Each structure stands twice: as C-alpha cells, then as structure tokens.
Amino acid sequence: MSEAPQDQIAPLLTEEGWELLASLGPYREDRSFALNSSLRKAGHSPELVSAVLTQSRLRTRAEAKFGEFARQMLFTQAGLEQATRLNVAARHAQRFAQAGIRHVADLGCGLGADAMALASLDIAVTAVEVDETTAACATINLIPFPHATVVHSDATSVALEDGAGVWLDPARRTTTTSGTKRIWDPEAFSPPLSFVESLAAAGRAVGVKMGPGMPHESVPGGCEAQWVSVGGDVTEVTLWFNAVARPGIRRAALVIGAGGAAELTSGDGFDAGPVAPVGPVEGFLYEPDGAVIRAGLVADLALDLGGHLVDEHIAYICAPELVDTPYARAYRVLEVMPYNVRALKAWVRENGVGVLDIKKRGTSVTPEELRKQLLPGSKGGGKAGGKAAGKKTATLVLTRIGEERVAVSVEPV
Known part of the structure; x- marks a missing residue:
C-alpha cells in the first residue's frame, strides 16, 4: 500500500529533510536503490529517505512543466498531474493583467x-486550497512571491473582495492508495462547475x-472557450467570463509549439460556423492539431487552407497546395488504396518497407x-525484424x- 501524500511531505518540512x-x-x-541504501546507512530514517526520493522523482518529472523552478518546489503526484x-x-495571468484586475482569488x-x-505580474493573489498537504506545498512554492x-x-466558503477576479482549476482527480483516478462529471469537480457559473453570473471576471x-x-x-495544446498535446479548455473574455470570440484553439504560439478563433456557436466542402484524397493531407478538433474549428481551417474534408465526419483535410500552417501537420499524398490487409501486405513487400508509421x-x-500483420517479425512498435524486413520507412493513413x-500512403512534409 502506498503512503498517503502527507506522509511524503511532512518529513520534508524540517531542516534535515x-x-x-x-x-x-x-x-x-x-x-x-543504491541511493536509498546509502542514505539509510548515513543515519536518515526510512520515512525521510522515502519522502526525499519520492520528491526528487516528482521534481525531475516536473521540469517538463516548471523548468528550473521545479528544483525548489514541492509536489504531490495528483497535484503535478493536474498542474498547469x-x-x-x-x-492565464496575462488575461487578468490586460483586464486591469489587480487582485485575483485562485x-x-x-x-x-x-x-x-x-504574482509574477504584480497581481495580488489569494491562493485557496482545501487539501492540507497540497496547501503546504503551495505555501512553499509561493514563498518567493x-x-x-x-x-x-474550502474554495466555496472564502469571502471575495469587491472587484477581485477569480481563477479556478477544480480538482478533477481523486487520490486512492493505488494512485489517482479522473473524475468526468463537472458537478463532481471541487468546486463544481455550477459554482463557477454563479461567480460569473455575479459579474466577476472568471477563468x-x-x-x-x-x-x-x-x-x-x-x-x-479556449482549447490549448502544447507540443501537440491538448492540455486543457479554459472558460473565460466577463472582463477576461474577448469580445466576439466564442471558441478558440491556441497552439503552442517550438516555433511559438498561434491561435485560431471563431465567433460562431458550437452548432454554427462555416461548412467545408468534401472532396477526394489528393495533393496534400493535413492532420489538424487536437485543439483545433476539440474547438470544432476543422471546417474553418479547411477553408483557410483552400482545401476540403475527405469526409464530413472525419478531421482530415486535403488541399491542392502546400500551405505552411501551425494548426495542422502536412503530408504529401503518394497513393490511395482500398483497405485490404492482403493487398497492403503485398504493398509493404513490394516497396521494401521495414519501418511503418500508421x-x-x-x-x-x-x-x-495491423503493423504486426503487415511487417513480418514486427512487435507492433514500428520497427520490423526478420529477414523479410526492408529498410524503407513509410507512413499509412x-x-x-x-x-x-x-489506406493512404503519405510522406511527412
């Protein structure tokens, strides 16, 4: 049985820890394992050693989200999974700053x-957390601010100052002895979505x-509603109300990648918006970013690319010309084949394909x-083994x- 989060944090809140x-x-x-043994031999208690090693592991994982700040922070497993x-x-902070809000209740x-x-934007922050262990971590993490x-x-019982903005990241996971489990019902979140709506109905700037x-x-x-993807992974949808919502925008896809950030927006409701034509698989095939798909902006993107959908219900776009876009990954269409495993096996063999991305x-x-069927000796991981394997890399859509x-044979652009 794994230790409770407080058992992994409390030993660290000492000078020795x-x-x-x-x-x-x-x-x-x-x-x-070797480090665990050496720390115990040095006289540190098993509880402290366990807490230190757990925190060291979480800090290393957290660098993907927090960079060098992670080295001075404290984490819980559930908190890190949900952390922005x-x-x-x-x-998020820029929204409140641009709206002129100087105090935010988190x-x-x-x-x-x-x-x-x-706080880094000189906005006064009242950070409220109901879980005692998580609140202790937040206190340590916010010492420099x-x-x-x-x-x-409890977030729902805190008195709010007049004019204060509100930011919420409701708890969407429960922690058990076997790990964390995601909650799907917005009314089961802590606090629930209805509480968020009540704050917005009172006219507050709410995100x-x-x-x-x-x-x-x-x-x-x-x-x-703004869907956000980072490095190709859709991480959240943020709902903005009142002063922190942008006029004329109902839904948006913010795509953050190595080349910077780009955003596709629409003022139309989710059941409205343009209709893209449907046409054949030809020219260049575009795979929209997940944020574009979640925001329901695939048709908007297709029209921006001068292209069409391959099927009205599927988020693949084809266009005759190659267009540089941050909102989709582009592939050159090489061949379109009926989906038939026997025929695809022959295609793989005839083309000397040894590595297949599907x-x-x-x-x-x-x-x-399918990869196991098409590549003799393949274990399904993308690389083939055995004498029949070739050296060519191919991509099938x-x-x-x-x-x-x-089945569409394509090559990444």
Whole structure:
C-alpha cells in the first residue's frame, strides 16, 4: 500500500529533510536503490529517505512543466498531474493583467502554478486550497512571491473582495492508495462547475481550467472557450467570463509549439460556423492539431487552407497546395488504396518497407495489430525484424470515406 501524500511531505518540512532534498541531483531510476541504501546507512530514517526520493522523482518529472523552478518546489503526484505548465499559466495571468484586475482569488490553487504566474505580474493573489498537504506545498512554492497568500480553506466558503477576479482549476482527480483516478462529471469537480457559473453570473471576471475532453454541450453560454495544446498535446479548455473574455470570440484553439504560439478563433456557436466542402484524397493531407478538433474549428481551417474534408465526419483535410500552417501537420499524398490487409501486405513487400508509421481516424483498426500483420517479425512498435524486413520507412493513413475504408500512403512534409 502506498503512503498517503502527507506522509511524503511532512518529513520534508524540517531542516534535515529540506537540506537532504536540496543535496540530491536529478533523479535516476537506475540509481534509486543504491541511493536509498546509502542514505539509510548515513543515519536518515526510512520515512525521510522515502519522502526525499519520492520528491526528487516528482521534481525531475516536473521540469517538463516548471523548468528550473521545479528544483525548489514541492509536489504531490495528483497535484503535478493536474498542474498547469508555467508557459500556459503565464497566458492565464496575462488575461487578468490586460483586464486591469489587480487582485485575483485562485480558488483551488493546487500546487500554485497559476498563482505563481499571477504574482509574477504584480497581481495580488489569494491562493485557496482545501487539501492540507497540497496547501503546504503551495505555501512553499509561493514563498518567493510576496504578493501571494495561501489560505487553507474550502474554495466555496472564502469571502471575495469587491472587484477581485477569480481563477479556478477544480480538482478533477481523486487520490486512492493505488494512485489517482479522473473524475468526468463537472458537478463532481471541487468546486463544481455550477459554482463557477454563479461567480460569473455575479459579474466577476472568471477563468476556469477544465479538462480538454469537455463536451461542447457542457460549455456554459456567455463565455469564451479556449482549447490549448502544447507540443501537440491538448492540455486543457479554459472558460473565460466577463472582463477576461474577448469580445466576439466564442471558441478558440491556441497552439503552442517550438516555433511559438498561434491561435485560431471563431465567433460562431458550437452548432454554427462555416461548412467545408468534401472532396477526394489528393495533393496534400493535413492532420489538424487536437485543439483545433476539440474547438470544432476543422471546417474553418479547411477553408483557410483552400482545401476540403475527405469526409464530413472525419478531421482530415486535403488541399491542392502546400500551405505552411501551425494548426495542422502536412503530408504529401503518394497513393490511395482500398483497405485490404492482403493487398497492403503485398504493398509493404513490394516497396521494401521495414519501418511503418500508421495513423488512423474514423476506423476501428488498431495500428499496432495491423503493423504486426503487415511487417513480418514486427512487435507492433514500428520497427520490423526478420529477414523479410526492408529498410524503407513509410507512413499509412487509415480512414473512412463514406462507407469505404481506405489506406493512404503519405510522406511527412
């Protein structure tokens, strides 16, 4: 049975624990057993050693979200899983700053990522967290920010100052002895979506981070919904109300990548917007970013690219020309074939394919299983073994056009 989060944090909130944690370098799984033994031989208690090694592992994982800040922060497993990346939190904070809001209540602050970003813009932050262990972590994490105060309390019971904005990142996971489990019902979140709507109805500037899989029908009216992807992964949908919502924008896809950030927006409701034409698989095939798909902006993108959908229900776009876009990955169409395993086996053999990347949309085919069938000796991971394997790399896109299943040979651009 795993230890409770407080058992992994409390030993660190001592001089011995903090100094020992600071003395460790980046966590390495292959050295953890030896390090555990050496720390115990040095006289440190098993509880402290366990807490320090757990925290070292979480800090190393957290660098993907927090960069070098992670080395001085405290984390819980559930808190890190839900925590906002700092580059995204900075964009949240900018909304409040641009609206002229000087005090924000961060209700359900978790580990304090968004509170850190707000405080760095000289916005006074009251960070509220109901879980005692998480509140302790947030207190440590916010020590460098004099504009931030942590309150251990239920988010729904805190008195709000007149004119204060509100940021919420409701708890969407429960922690058990076997790990964390995601909650899907917005009314089971802590605090629930109805509480968020009540704050917005009172005229407050409100932003709330929700899971990216939120259905369109669950998005409240009168707000801006912004889906965010980072490095190709859709991380959240943020709902913005009142002063922090942009006029004329109902839904948006913010795409953050190595080349910077770009945003596709629409003022139309989720059941409205343009209709893209449907046409053949030809020219260049575009695979829209997940944020574009979640925001229901595939048709908008197709028209921007001068292209068409391959099927009205599937998020693949084709266009005659190659257009540089941050909103989709482009492939050159080489060949369109009916989906037939025997014929595809022959195609793989004739083309000397040894490494096969398989993408799919609109079909129940499992890429890993198909790869095993097409590549003799393959274990499904993308690389073939055995004498029959060739050296050529190929990409297949499996999709449906009407009732017909097709396999499209493409090459990444």
